[in-house]
Each structure stands twice: as C-alpha cells, then as structure tokens.
Amino acid sequence: MNRKRVTSKDVAKAAGVSQATVSYVLNNVARANISEETQQRVQKIAHDLGYTPNIVARSLVRGRSNNIGMALFHPHEQIFIDSWLPNIMTGFGSVIQQYGFRLLVERVNDKRQYKSILNLLHGHEVAGMVVQSTLGSEFISAELINQGIPIVIFGSMSEYIHYSVSSDNLTGVQTMINHLIGLGHQRIACISYAPEGVVEHSTDRLNTYYETLSVAGISPDSSLVRFGAFEPLSGYEAMRDLLRSKPLPTAVFGMNDTMAIAALAAIQEAGLRVPEDIAVVGFDDDRLAAFTTPSLTTIHESQREIGQRAGDMLISLLNDVEPAVTNLQLPTRLVVRKSCGAHLVRQAQDLEGV
Numbered sequence: 001m002n003r004k005r006v007t008s009k010d011v012a013k014a015a016g017v018s019q020a021t022v023s024y025v026l027n028n029v030a031r032a033n034i035s036e037e038t039q040q041r042v043q044k045i046a047h048d049l050g051y052t053p054n055i056v057a058r059s060l061v062r063g064r065s066n067n068i069g070m071a072l073f074h075p076h077e078q079i080f081i082d083s084w085l086p087n088i089m090t091g092f093g094s095v096i097q098q099y100g101f102r103l104l105v106e107r108v109n110d111k112r113q114y115k116s117i118l119n120l121l122h123g124h125e126v127a128g129m130v131v132q133s134t135l136g137s138e139f140i141s142a143e144l145i146n147q148g149i150p151i152v153i154f155g156s157m158s159e160y161i162h163y164s165v166s167s168d169n170l171t172g173v174q175t176m177i178n179h180l181i182g183l184g185h186q187r188i189a190c191i192s193y194a195p196e197g198v199v200e201h202s203t204d205r206l207n208t209y210y211e212t213l214s215v216a217g218i219s220p221d222s223s224l225v226r227f228g229a230f231e232p233l234s235g236y237e238a239m240r241d242l243l244r245s246k247p248l249p250t251a252v253f254g255m256n257d258t259m260a261i262a263a264l265a266a267i268q269e270a271g272l273r274v275p276e277d278i279a280v281v282g283f284d285d286d287r288l289a290a291f292t293t294p295s296l297t298t299i300h301e302s303q304r305e306i307g308q309r310a311g312d313m314l315i316s317l318l319n320d321v322e323p324a325v326t327n328l329q330l331p332t333r334l335v336v337r338k339s340c341g342a343h344l345v346r347q348a349q350d351l352e353g354v
Contacts, residue, residue, distance in 0.1 A: 006051045015045045022046070068096050068314065069126035070105045071117050082230075082258060083286050084303055085132065088154060091307025092130060099315055101127065121149050128314045130154065131161060150317035152310050155201065163317065165310040165328045169201065169283075170208045172299040172332035176281055177212040179297075179334055180251045183345055185279065188213065189224040189249035191238045191259040196227045205255055205283075224249055228259050235262030243270050251279040251340075257286035257298055264292055264339065275341030285335055294338035301332050 012019040024034060025042040079085050093103055106117055120126050128150040153164045180188050190209050194202040210220040226238035254260025260282030267278050274280050274294055285300035313323045336342050
C-alpha cells in the first residue's frame with residue numbers, strides 16, 4: 001500500500017502556522033520576515049514528517065523555473081567518455097542541487113537544435129544556463145544572452161557572455177614544456193587532442209607550445225606536431241606516425257591525458273622504453289593517469305572546482321548579486337610522476353654528487 005505523500009498543509013497543521021508561512025520558510029523567501037524560531041520549527045517538522053517539495057509549486061512561488069540548462073555546442077563523440085565534462089557536471093550539479101534546481105542538458109550541433117535552446121529561454125523553461133563550447137562559439141550570439149536569463153560559460157568569455165569560469169591552461173602548457181626542457185629535452189613532440197584548426201583552445205595550447213620553445217631558444221619544428229581527433233585511437237595513430245621521424249623525439253606532450261596514454265601504448269608496443277627512450281607527459285590529471293605504467297606526469301586541472309565555481313556564479317546571478325569576479329580563472333599545477341624521467345635525472349645527479 002502506497003504511503004500518502006506529506007504536503008505543506010500537513011506541515012502547517014503540525015507546526016501551528018499557515019500554509020503560506022510553510023511555503024515561505026521552505027522556499028527561503030527572505031521578504032516574508034518570519035522569526036528564526038518559527039523557521040527552525042517549520043524546518044524540523046518538515047524533516048521529521050518526511051516532507052519533500054512539489055517542484056511545480058516551488059517554481060510558482062519563486063516565479064521562475066526550477067531547471068538550469070546546460071548547452072553543449074558541437075560536442076564531440078568522446079565528451080561523456082572523457083572525464084573532463086562529467087567532472088565539471090558533478091561539481092556544478094552539487095551546487096545547484098542545494099538550491100533545489102535540476103539540470104537539463106541540451107546538445108547543439110546545428111541551427112535547428114540551436115533554436116531549441118532559444119525556445120527554452122523564450123518559454124522560461126530554465127531559470128539560468130551554463131554553456132560549454134567545445135568546437136567554437138558560432139552559436140553564442142546576442143540573441144542568446146538578450147533573453148534576460150543569467151548565463152555562465154565554461155571557458156574564456158565570449159563576445160556576448162561575460163561570466164565565465166576556466167582554468168589557466170596556457171600557463172599549464174608553459175609549465176609542462178619548461179619542465180621537459182629542464183630535464184634536457186630539445187626535440188619535444190606534441191599531439192593535439194583535436195583536428196587542426198577545429199577547436200580554438202587547442203590552437204591556443206599549440207601556439208603556447210611553440211612560443212615556450214622559442215623563448216627557451218629552441219626552434220619549433222612543426223614536423224613534430226600531430227593532430228588527434230578526441231578519441232584514444234587517434235592519439236595512438238598519431239604517435240605511431242611520430243615514431244617514423246628521424247631522429248625520434250626525446251619527449252612527447254599529449255595535449256590531454258587521453259592522447260598521452262595512447263602515445264604511451266604506441267611507444268611501448270614499438271619496443272621502446274618510457275621514459276628512457278622517449279618521455280611522455282599529458283594534461284588534465286585524468287583519474288587513470290596515476291595508474292599507467294609508468295605513471296603519467298601531467299598538469300592537474302581542478303575540473304570539479306570549475307563546475308562548483310560556475311554553479312556559485314550562476315546562483316549569485318539568479319539572486320541578482322554581481323559576482324566578485326566575472327571571469328574566473330583557476331590555477332593549474334604540475335604533477336610529476338615517472339613517465340617524464342625526472343626520477344632518473346635525480347638519481348643521476350645523486351650519483352654524480354657521491
């Protein structure tokens with residue numbers, strides 16, 4: 001037999017207050033001017049009775065939807081397999097759920113699907129939106145932002161969306177390339193996770209790779225650059241192609257850990273040793289990076305924190321509070337493991353010092 005659902009009317013009766021008071025307390029309506037004692041009593045009774053809010057009713061009290069939209073523009077096939085977006089969604093969801101919001105995810109690949117995003121905004125089906133743009137920002141337009149609904153972007157600000165949360169990726173690239181140079185490497189290859197010219201931030205990382213080499217007095221060599229296509233097989237094939245280079249690179253920078261781990265497999269399959277013959281490093285600090293053989297040196301990016309901070313920013317905007325920082329960039333850090341060979345360099349230095 002199904003148990004009868006506890007309603008706000010039941011809570012009001014048990015607390016000795018009006019149903020409106022219960023609604024104001026449980027929906028955190030500040031303007032209601034209800035005493036702290038009454039608020040605590042209503043909240044305790046609601047908890048003890050096992051009350052869960054009616055989402056439709058709550059949205060009517062708020063005067064806005066209980067949904068937050070997430071628009072994924074041009075998502076590639078691996079976007080839910082790689083850890084990057086799931087980690088961000090976990091962090092973002094943990095924040096908005098505290099405020100009773102649900103997440104609606106929309107994938108946008110063409111103009112027809114883009115109109116469905118606009119329909120969500122026009123119809124007030126979402127209270128706010130977060131945008132992830134993997135392959136360019138051609139869909140992010142004034143029409144999107146001019147709906148009067150708060151929007152936050154994962155990544156750098158666009159021309160129209162001025163609230164963003166990202167990580168300092170380019171400093172991370174500089175740090176990694178300088179780390180390899182410091183270990184004595186001159187022929188440093190690079191495998192991009194995206195096809196050439198398709199993704200703006202992969203192009204930015206590649207340019208930073210070139211610039212960092214130049215600043216260190218090393219002439220960049222485009223023949224040491226290969227382009228993957230998001231999934232591991234493309235990184236594996238890119239590394240196999242690099243192994244035909246003469247002379248071989250002494251180190252390989254995978255622009256993400258997926259490319260680096262695939263490169264690691266190709267090198268070892270060819271009978272070469274990592275890091276003794278070729279050092280391999282990545283970017284992201286994927287959950288598998290510490291468990292490869294050898295363990296992968298990489299750049300740590302706080303993906304869950306990106307999601308959390310974006311959630312905090314959007315909640316502030318929903319409450320008409322201007323965030324203290326509108327373009328937040330989180331730091332990255334180098335995680336040194338065995339695939340770069342730093343431990344071998346230290347061992348050699350220790351022997352020389354004996």
